[in-house]
Amino acid sequence: MKILVLGSDGYIGYPLTQHLLKEGHQVIGLDNYSRRGRVSYLGSNSLTPIKEPDIRTKYLNTLGEYLGTIQHTLNEHSIDGLKNAIRKFSPSNNSIDAIVHLAEQPSAPWSMFNAQQAVITQRENVLGTLNLLWIMKEICPEAHLVKLGTMGEYGTPTCDIPEGVIPEDCIGNIQDEDHGSVAECPMSNLLFPRTPGSFYHLTKVHDTYNIHFACRNWGLRSTDIMQGVLFGLESGTRFDYDEYFGTAINRFCVQAIIGMPLTIYGLGQQTRGFLPLKDSIQCLIIALENPPELGEYRTLNQFENIYSINELANMVCRGAKQLGIHASISHIPNPRKEAEEHYYNPDHQKLFDLGYIPTTNIQGEINNLLETILPYKDQVIKDVIMPKTNWRLTNG
């Protein structure tokens, strides 16, 4: 397949590109390197060293048919620039088989910092994806859009979470006011209601609705990935641990190796889906190699399993102990407004049905990660770790 990877310089994009090339696919990359810029703006860095873009490109060329990197921003501006850039690498219409879209601002706290960052996040993510849909309509309406969403779209409702749409065995009975009778009203196949928890998470919901419409209205096809929280290191990708771009387990591991208490936001009973980065790569490739029909909008809930934050922090402490490090845990007031004790039962069967073989040894993965980052402990910038963004009405 000829695959365009948007966000090919990112945490997922760079290892994904390598794996796709090794699988024999042709790949075109696209990135604007905004992640490098933003992390550096925060005064942070990737803990493990990463290569400059041109060195990465040279390396990718050794792995397979890497067609080149488009340096371009996917944003709200005119679609012509991006369209022409894509056409340079793939001149004829319908010659791109799939587009993996990982090119969004991925930080929830960043989107909650102030009005300006909230607007920038919604503008980049929602309008960028909206323009991409129009480009696909014009130059590759049969291509398969694999789009990164988040399990955070669903929030933590008091019912089971299906994969994207309300399942067929869920019957809604709604009183008919006029006639006093009770009608059986199947809501099946309507989009399952979302209850996201930040303006970033909302962008993924907005994307979901825009993509769903493009599939219904224009007959595009898409796999919308509701991904859990990632962790781990893979294939020379970046490793962020700051408040904004560091995910929970990655942050805990960094805290452990520098002897800082693992900071849990609130009670730590928040439960989420998690997965190692290598499982994310595996799942994305499975999605690409099993495209939906034309016109189909498909959702995959993508995570290895669900864990509470406390469980994961304890695993990090156990892993640290094996390296001779005594790690402790500290509960701090939750800067986010989220249910800390809640029901959580999301479905994730579809990827298993397509052949996903999960990493079941999460403790082992955490141990490996700790070992990998330990040599870099002197490079950790401590003051980017603790949360400074308050999501609530009043600061203080």
Added chain:
Amino acid sequence: MKILVLGSDGYIGYPLTQHLLKEGHQVIGLDNYSRRGRVSYLGSNSLTPIKEPDIRTKYLNTLGEYLGTIQHTLNEHSIDGLKNAIRKFSPSNNSIDAIVHLAEQPSAPWSMFNAQQAVITQRENVLGTLNLLWIMKEICPEAHLVKLGTMGEYGTPTCDIPEGVIPEDCIGNIQDEDHGSVAECPMSNLLFPRTPGSFYHLTKVHDTYNIHFACRNWGLRSTDIMQGVLFGLESGTRFDYDEYFGTAINRFCVQAIIGMPLTIYGLGQQTRGFLPLKDSIQCLIIALENPPELGEYRTLNQFENIYSINELANMVCRGAKQLGIHASISHIPNPRKEAEEHYYNPDHQKLFDLGYIPTTNIQGEINNLLETILPYKDQVIKDVIMPKTNWRLTNG
């Protein structure tokens, strides 16, 4: 109450402002006059003459405590300009009791014209409202946001449509994959799934989710109005009949008076909620005078009743006949992709419970409208009426 009306120069905003002043409320208006500009850009006009903004302001001053008009755009740019403009009229925090938000790009075909117009529509509507939420958080977190959405958010699902959220008597049973048991999973109070039909309608869905979050996260309060299709004339407001800004009945009435066949898109069995403009004003005032609790997100489905397009076209023909005009009907290929035969049973009880007294004589309203616009028939610009935007994948 001190009420800020965003879009105070618009089709609804201008008559609403007059009625609020007559009810004894203090009103601040805000508009950027983009509707005047856009209709003129299309080569169209308001069929009935409208006064210049400064004449309108002078008139509003005679009706009650009109505090002034802010000429400002609600968009994605810095919130400081807008915040300062509002503060000029209402300096102290929490001194605004309610904000009626009618300041969005309201045309579905406009949003489907090309990528650029789709992006402009989503940028203006979604990011404008997002900035408004941050402004409210800062200067009036207790104010009541009355926001204009659309019944089009829901689309035409095969089940009854509740008011905003999944009702309590709708029980969802979702199979628990791991244990083989069937759990009872109430989805009640989750947002009812939306299936909108254009990038414009999608902006209203995105707004819904952003506002819902602001209520949950910051404790703002809002009434989100899912309004049906408006028609009619009231209090010297504008009257558009072009493809983009003219609603169905208004367009039919104009076609009738100029002897052009009423153009029905497709079969005409599409059924929607409709209401006269004067009912919209009545309902908005009811919503304002019955605010929800702090932190509450409330949806009102706002329409008089549901009608098929064929029924309404026939009413327009009957009304025309009384004026001695023989009007005919012509079915043209539907430029929109929508179900033409479908189930439709939306709830709209809440406004009735709050005291809404609907105009039940829709035929009479249509007759009045025809009589009112008949003197302007020579001013009709014919070539703006027929649809030129194709919503489908391929043009042609």
